[in-house]
Amino acid sequence: MNFDTPIDRRGQKQTKWDRMEELFGVSPADGLAMWTADSDYPTAPCVRDALFKAAEHGVFGYSWLHDDYLNAVAWWMHNRHGWDIDTDWILTAQGLGNAIALSIDAWSDPGDSVVIFSPVYLEFSVKIKKAGRVVNECPLKRAGDTYVLDLEDAQSRLTGREKLLIWCSPQNPSGRIWTAEELRQVADFARKNNLILVSDEVHHDLVYAGEKFIPMAVAAPEAQDISVYLTAASKTFNIAGQRTGNMIIPDPELRQAIKSRLHVLDYMPAGLSVAMITAAYSPEGAAWVDAQMAHLKKNRDIFDSGISKIPGVYAMPLQSTYLAWVDFSGTGMTYEEIENRIKKTAKIAPSPGPSFGAGGETFMRFNLATQTDKVTEAVTRLQYAFRDLQ
Numbered sequence: 001m002n003f004d005t006p007i008d009r010r011g012q013k014q015t016k017w018d019r020m021e022e023l024f025g026v027s028p029a030d031g032l033a034m035w036t037a038d039s040d041y042p043t044a045p046c047v048r049d050a051l052f053k054a055a056e057h058g059v060f061g062y063s064w065l066h067d068d069y070l071n072a073v074a075w076w077m078h079n080r081h082g083w084d085i086d087t088d089w090i091l092t093a094q095g096l097g098n099a100i101a102l103s104i105d106a107w108s109d110p111g112d113s114v115v116i117f118s119p120v121y122l123e124f125s126v127k128i129k130k131a132g133r134v135v136n137e138c139p140l141k142r143a144g145d146t147y148v149l150d151l152e153d154a155q156s157r158l159t160g161r162e163k164l165l166i167w168c169s170p171q172n173p174s175g176r177i178w179t180a181e182e183l184r185q186v187a188d189f190a191r192k193n194n195l196i197l198v199s200d201e202v203h204h205d206l207v208y209a210g211e212k213f214i215p216m217a218v219a220a221p222e223a224q225d226i227s228v229y230l231t232a233a234s235k236t237f238n239i240a241g242q243r244t245g246n247m248i249i250p251d252p253e254l255r256q257a258i259k260s261r262l263h264v265l266d267y268m269p270a271g272l273s274v275a276m277i278t279a280a281y282s283p284e285g286a287a288w289v290d291a292q293m294a295h296l297k298k299n300r301d302i303f304d305s306g307i308s309k310i311p312g313v314y315a316m317p318l319q320s321t322y323l324a325w326v327d328f329s330g331t332g333m334t335y336e337e338i339e340n341r342i343k344k345t346a347k348i349a350p351s352p353g354p355s356f357g358a359g360g361e362t363f364m365r366f367n368l369a370t371q372t373d374k375v376t377e378a379v380t381r382l383q384y385a386f387r388d389l390q
Contacts, residue, residue, distance in 0.1 A: 003041045003295040004371045009033075014241070016040075024349035031347040032378050037172075037323060039238040039369035043280075044288035047237055050279035054272055063271030065092060072281035073246060077231070080205060080286065083215045089248050091258055092269045096202050096230045096245040097123055100166060103228055103247075104131045106257045107196045108163035115165040115195065117154070118357030121172045124200075125357060128166075136162055139358045140171075145317055147176055147359075151189050158193060165195040169216060170203045173325045173356050173365045175318040177211055180219040187220035187227070196254070197227045202245070205236040205289055207320045208297055217250070224250040228258075233277045235321075236289060238369075244273035296322050299368040299375045306379030311389045313382075322369035326350075329362035331389060338364070346381035 009017045010028045017033045020026050024035070033040075042048065054060070070087035077083040093099035100123070104114060110132035116124045118137045125135045138154035140147040167186055170177050178186075190197040199216040207213045217229055232245035249255035279285065300318050307315045312330030328338045335354065342348050342364060353363030368375055383390070 003292065004373065005041070006371060006373075007040060007042070009040060014038075020349045024343060026343050026347055026349040031349060032374060032381070033349055034367045034370075034378060035349050035351045035365075037235055037321075037367060037369075038240050039322070040371060040374070041238070041369070043237045043239055043276075044285050046279045046282055046284040046288070047239065047276045050275045051272065054275055060271060063269070063274055065090070065269055065274065069274050069278045072278045073231075073248075076281035076286075077215075077248075081213065081215050081218070083218050085217075085248055086250070089250050089255065091247045091249065091255065091262065093245055093247055093258075093262070094267065095234065095240070095243040096200060096232050097127065098243070099230050099245050099247050100124065100127050100198065100200065101131065102258055102261055103164060103166075103196070103198045104128060104133060106261055108133055111161070112163045113159060113161040115154070115158070115162050116357070117149070117167070119173060119353070119360035119363070120168050120356060121200070122351075122355040122357070124166050124168070134161065137357055142359070145314075147171065147174055149182055149185060151185060154189065155193075162193060162195055165190045165193075165197050167197060167199045167216070169199055169201050170207070170213060170320040172203060172321060173323055173351070173353075173360070173363070174316050175321040175323060175325065177207065177213055177319040180214050183214060183216050183219035187216065187223035190226060191223060195226070197223060198230065199227060200230045202230065202232050202235050203321045204231065206293065206296070206322060208293060208300070208318065211319045213320060217248075225254075226251070228254060233280045237276075237280045237285065239273075239276055239280070242270070242273040242276060244269055244277060295372070296368060299370070299372055300324070302372065302375050303366070303368055303379060306376075306383060309390070310383055310386045313386065322367060323351075324366040324368055326364050326366060327362055328364065331386065335361060338362070341385040342382070345385040346378070348378055348381060 016036045017028050020033045113134040113136040114128045115136045128135045141150040204213050229248040234240040304315045314327045316325045351365040353360035
């Protein structure tokens, strides 16, 4: 489980490195890709073994969502998150981006509004707009080094056209883990306003020692009749390119709405993806995740320590995820100048803060799921890029 073995991802037709120059103007020849949320190290050996076994067999016929997969998902949720689910609740989509799009399609019409709490994962608003719906952006409140809910303000922003609330837990981009009480408040807000609650929990496994993630379903079981829970092995095991995620839906009516759309679209999960995720959700996979979190903690600590030495720059404390949310407002610089120093001087491509909506205007998000030497190099480059402040 050596996460520091150098791996050159350039030229592999994968977005993170091979589209970096096109999207950010940073050449992969000497730049560092620290934007999109995938990792720079291989997946768990048990996942690779499942893929090798399938390849060795050599026949790639039709498959289905079989009991081995369903039981593995249920085992994982019980053992890793204290969440007991019925395997009948599990549907799959072509990744959680697709699951969000399906949810918007199933429970709203063009012109309806969808509630999100910003700053938040940029694809929420992208999916909403693509579907011809309206984004109702409710800002989170900054409280010291974290974000908190402001549901009174959110209530004042509703127009009566809202049909869904897309929720992010753990919070992306800040890595904030919501408390059980906060989750209940969100569920109550959704019920009060007749909203379907879609809880995106894709980063739920990436939790640092001493922290505890609570699934929405565990915190607010009384809201199961209005809730859709989205989970995936994609971020946890660095298999996002396999495009498979779970929609766990306890309510039969809500579940049937998605099953009907999947049937119309003639969707079935890919056999290799099912095999890989079945292998991931196992004791061997769990041990690998624990080792990964120890590696990410090392990277987080190195990054935070280095960033803290740049006056006016602050990394919000990460409780979960491998995505550092860094505030540059204390430098007094414009966003354009901050971006120029990071991309042109430091030659780093992070995710731009403004793309996460209100509250992200002075931020950048840096992906730390890489070799430790790359994190150390990134810190050195950032300190150099802002050396006149030191």
